[in-house]
Amino acid sequence: MEHLPDHLLSGYRNFMGGRYSTETKRYRELAATGQKPMTMVIACCDSRAAPETIFDSGPGELFVVRNVANLVPPYQPDGGHHSTSAALEFAVQSLKVKHIVVLGHGRCGGIQAALDPGAEPLSPGDFIGKWMSMVAPAADIVANNSMMTVGERQTALERISIRFSIANLRTFPCVKILEDKGRLSLHGAWFDISTGELWAMNRQSGDFERPGNG
Amino acid sequence: MEHLPDHLLSGYRNFMGGRYSTETKRYRELAATGQKPMTMVIACCDSRAAPETIFDSGPGELFVVRNVANLVPPYQPDGGHHSTSAALEFAVQSLKVKHIVVLGHGRCGGIQAALDPGAEPLSPGDFIGKWMSMVAPAADIVANNSMMTVGERQTALERISIRFSIANLRTFPCVKILEDKGRLSLHGAWFDISTGELWAMNRQSGDFERPGNG
Amino acid sequence: MEHLPDHLLSGYRNFMGGRYSTETKRYRELAATGQKPMTMVIACCDSRAAPETIFDSGPGELFVVRNVANLVPPYQPDGGHHSTSAALEFAVQSLKVKHIVVLGHGRCGGIQAALDPGAEPLSPGDFIGKWMSMVAPAADIVANNSMMTVGERQTALERISIRFSIANLRTFPCVKILEDKGRLSLHGAWFDISTGELWAMNRQSGDFERPGNG
Amino acid sequence: MEHLPDHLLSGYRNFMGGRYSTETKRYRELAATGQKPMTMVIACCDSRAAPETIFDSGPGELFVVRNVANLVPPYQPDGGHHSTSAALEFAVQSLKVKHIVVLGHGRCGGIQAALDPGAEPLSPGDFIGKWMSMVAPAADIVANNSMMTVGERQTALERISIRFSIANLRTFPCVKILEDKGRLSLHGAWFDISTGELWAMNRQSGDFERPGNG
Incomplete structure (x- = not known):
């Protein structure tokens, strides 16, 4: 071994x-x-934000996709190899999960790269740049807001991109239909690595709130 | 909340x-x-095979990509949004991980779909079909071996696809160069959900072996 | 002496x-x-896989046939000298054993020869070649699967040939009749020389499983 | 399991x-x-006469063929499936054993059947009858010697058939050549189940002798 x-x-x-x-x-x-998870989590690859750890989950509970910055691309049935879309389809159509949670977190390296696209060590032609370009319109607006601190801009984009991923989830017909029928719910959450706090997205307002703070 | x-x-x-x-x-x-994980794990979304659980890992230890069937596509810098490639690039170039582990597991639903592409409930035009078509050549060969049981074919393809993903990792220049310099090692492992056994890939032969069973 | x-x-x-x-x-x-063994074992000649050793058996317990690769030929009452068929007949009709176990093992030289029929030192016209040609159809299929490692192909054929021998046992009318009456059971097992593990064939699926690993 | x-x-x-x-x-x-046994044993299937038990042998020591009455058929390269010849070829040409021992034993059921071919439960058309017909000429002579007791006739044929098998071994070119070159020795032995005594064949006289009785 x-x-x-x-x-x-x-x-x-x-x-x-x-x-x-x-x-x-x-x-x-x-x-x-066979597995019968009730919940799918779309999380970041970050080593400090494993969903099984944060939710203290045992085997069989969470079906988990992890990519850089927990992004969901829009529905794009173009015949390409779509990692996240394939997992989404599998979770919704085959496993029939009841919940999808997009779990973001603070100090996300992918979001940081999106806010500073020219920064080292990630060059313009690379995969990270292309991947994070999915949130480029929001990143541009946030990056240009010089009234917010660096930290505030980072948190802002982390939360915007969670809402953005949830919106993209709804472009998938199978998600939209089941959500409309009340058989699938979409959730957003944001984890603060330093304090351990979990902020849940208010589905009405889109705001992130802490337990008991609703 | x-x-x-x-x-x-x-x-x-x-x-x-x-x-x-x-x-x-x-x-x-x-x-x-910031995170400084030594190890990147490419694992499956399956709810029964979370790498943090199997490796009893704490925060900061594992940078984790999870997609259906823990696949790595080949290097393809075509400007598309490549989830796994982006994560790989981030782990290798930015975080400078020392190890990449492709972690497969038994009874993988993606592999099962690849071996039986016409099966319900996944239709021909879906994302899972396209995603798993990455291993189609091997799946065809394995699927046609009627001398092996259904279970044996499944395990065979699970292990073949781990070796296939490791071969694809080497098509990324940054991986190849660092591996050649001895600064990055690639590993394969296969987890048996039922028995809890972990089988590690022998890097010389490609065979999967259990602890102390060399 | x-x-x-x-x-x-x-x-x-x-x-x-x-x-x-x-x-x-x-x-x-x-x-x-006189002897009254309950069990007949069909095992390989290999010096590392003696059934009395593996099953820690004492005198009178196991009636044992050993030939290269523990093969059972199909029922062929052609008047020839059939070593294995004669022993089978003796065990079933005269000794009235209750169990027949086909015991295969890893790293079997006969199976290796079947997978590589042109290899030294066994020439095309020899007895080993003819003997192992009994599993040639399966050997051809397995040998052509270049996606599997040499070791995986070897294990696959070892297990396929156990199932094949069990199927051939059922071509003997005396075996078939007694099995149908519930007075004789057929079993498969595979011994791993290196680890000492014994894998038993699941009679429903044909899969090989380890103790307590169902 | x-x-x-x-x-x-x-x-x-x-x-x-x-x-x-x-x-x-x-x-x-x-x-x-891999195995490198020095010795091949051709023994009977009898549950009371396992060579590993009688010779207290460990793994890797004995390459063992077991058939009813420990018979070796003559060299007959007719393209048929010859179990014992295949094993012999494998032992001599591939494993290059230095010794071949034909190990008989008392109260052998196969020999008993040969001495009384019409006896129940073995019918004329069966495999055991055909298999034991290899020693029919000797069996006829011994069976007709009414001056010897039933037990003496049985022991006599058991020992005759060991010498007969050794003679047949020499019809295999590969055996003959290596024996003539002094690189392979042929031995006979007879085990008394009741007393545990082992009688070894004197290679000059063909007599069976006990330890220290030479």
């Missing part, structure tokens, strides 16, 4: 002696009957 | 009373100094 | 001072009353 | 906790480097 980094092997041994050992029955059932 | 499903809120309270509360310092430092 | 190799004589003295001496009564009874 | 009879599973657990656990290194090496 010299084929994996030591820190992963050591963590895996903890898993086997811990969670797997106490939840063996659950794993076996999940293997035998 | 009625804006999020109850099970997520309840899990979040566990997180705040548990992990966050014992690791507050770590979260604050990670927020202040 | 210079008529036998030293290592056998030395081992025989161990047997007399050990097992025979503690089980003298059992040997005498088995000699007096 | 309900797929195997209980007595085998229980024995397997003994093996894993016993022999495998104390000889793990040896099994791993044997798996990695």
